[in-house]
Amino acid sequence: xxxxxxxxxxxxxxxxxxxxxxxxxxxxxxxxxxxxxxxxxxxxxxxxxxxxxxxxxxxxxxxxxxxxxxxxxxxxxxxxxxxxxxxxxxxxxxxxxxxxxxxxxxxxxxxxxxxxxxxxxxxxxxxxxxxxxxxxxxxxxxxxxxxxxxxxxxxxxxxxxxxxxxxxxxxxxxxxxxxxxxxxxxxxxxxxxxxxxxxxxxxxxxxxxxxxxxxxxxxxxxxxxxxxxxxxxxxxxxxxxxxxxxxxxxxxxxxxxxxxxxxxxxxxxxxxxxxxxxxxxxxxxxxxxxxxxxxxxxxxxxxxxxxxxxxxxxxxxxxxxxxxxxxxxxxxxxxxxxxxxxxxxxxxxxxxxxxxxxxxxxxxxx
Ligand SMILES: Nc1ncnc2c1ncn2[C@@H]1O[C@H](COP(=O)(O)OP(=O)(O)O)[C@@H](O)[C@H]1O
Ligand SMILES: [Mg+2]
Numbered sequence: 001x002x003x004x005x006x007x008x009x010x011x012x013x014x015x016x017x018x019x020x021x022x023x024x025x026x027x028x029x030x031x032x033x034x035x036x037x038x039x040x041x042x043x044x045x046x047x048x049x050x051x052x053x054x055x056x057x058x059x060x061x062x063x064x065x066x067x068x069x070x071x072x073x074x075x076x077x078x079x080x081x082x083x084x085x086x087x088x089x090x091x092x093x094x095x096x097x098x099x100x101x102x103x104x105x106x107x108x109x110x111x112x113x114x115x116x117x118x119x120x121x122x123x124x125x126x127x128x129x130x131x132x133x134x135x136x137x138x139x140x141x142x143x144x145x146x147x148x149x150x151x152x153x154x155x156x157x158x159x160x161x162x163x164x165x166x167x168x169x170x171x172x173x174x175x176x177x178x179x180x181x182x183x184x185x186x187x188x189x190x191x192x193x194x195x196x197x198x199x200x201x202x203x204x205x206x207x208x209x210x211x212x213x214x215x216x217x218x219x220x221x222x223x224x225x226x227x228x229x230x231x232x233x234x235x236x237x238x239x240x241x242x243x244x245x246x247x248x249x250x251x252x253x254x255x256x257x258x259x260x261x262x263x264x265x266x267x268x269x270x271x272x273x274x275x276x277x278x279x280x281x282x283x284x285x286x287x288x289x290x291x292x293x294x295x296x297x298x299x300x301x302x303x304x305x306x307x308x309x310x311x312x313x314x315x316x317x318x319x320x321x322x323x324x325x326x327x328x329x330x331x332x333x334x335x336x337x338x339x340x341x342x343x344x345x346x347x348x349x350x351x352x353x354x355x356x357x358x359x360x361x362x363x364x365x366x
Pocket of ligand 2: 138
């Protein structure tokens with residue numbers, strides 16, 4: 001299963017990789033490609049706003065149309081958690097109180113590390129909704145990108161351990177014998193505090209139950225190779241190789257999931273002109289080279305010689321880099337025995353649709 005086949009047949013295509021390797025760029029370029037034949041949504045949880053920049057649209061927590069057949073959503077996880085609360089609060093007043101309550105503050109802090117948690121909920125809704133043929137996911141730029149895949153199982157364990165049930169036991173009590181309980185509690189604490197807590201708990205009890213359903217459904221989708229396809233993005237650089245290797249092993253060995261392909265991004269290929277560069281520096285030809293450069297550029301011999309030295313130095317520097325990249329790319333191929341695609345480094349950064357189109361064309365050569 002290569003990337004192209006995955007984009008053509010799966011419901012969910014997920015890009016994983018450590019920060020800065022080009023996940024967001026590759027996800028957007030892949031979504032651009034897929035949108036030629038399928039209704040596609042690209043979802044990013046990346047607060048760096050790079051996707052928004054490169055797609056040339058301003059993204060918020062709303063779905064934005066980029067081109068025919070291509071929508072984009074940049075998920076603001078705090079806003080998504082708020083939206084979740086909104087769904088379960090009975091009225092505007094309750095919602096306002098909940099969003100401003102000290103419990104909510106604590107809860108959003110507790111979940112702050114798990115953007116993945118909220119992202120999963122949103123992802124579930126997008127897929128369940130069925131309005132897209134394909135959802136392409138650009139995972140959070142965390143050092144542990146694999147958290148994104150693990151969060152469901154972690155949450156399912158929490159749900160199963162009964163912690164949540166225990167936590168929300170008082171809910172039923174408050175709801176049933178509310179009045180009496182409230183009176184009792186009010187003696188010790190302020191009435192306001194108790195009311196706030198009661199409201200909060202009723203709301204969150206419902207939310208957690210619903211969350212459990214969605215988390216289980218999402219875990220099924222992620223574990224179903226017929227619907228989901230995972231791809232690792234890496235760069236051919238020294239630090240990138242062990243990180244990608246670890247990520248690959250975490251996904252395949254620790255989680256037991258399949259990685260369908262890898263993308264080596266921002267690659268610097270070796271240039272075929274290097275042999276000529278070495279000839280130019282050959283003492284036997286050097287004087288002639290300087291003379292011809294001087295004549296061609298209409299500069300004096302000193303300037304021509306400086307140019308030649310600089311050009312040779314730059315070419316050797318680049319070639320050294322390219323040799324290293326070739327070595328690291330081989331290493332990546334060894335460590336990740338899956339189909340590998342190489343995307344060359346584009347000049348400058350990729351910051352608009354035209355740039356994404358170039359990445360798309362490199363990723364899917366005709
Ligand atoms: N093939 C490429 N050529 C040139 N620049 C690239 C390429 N891929 C990504 N970039 C640039 O590298 C930077 C990081 O890419 P990004 O996709 O945001 O990485 P990540 O999402 O993994 O953090 C961005 O500035 C992006 O424009
Ligand atoms: Mg990113």
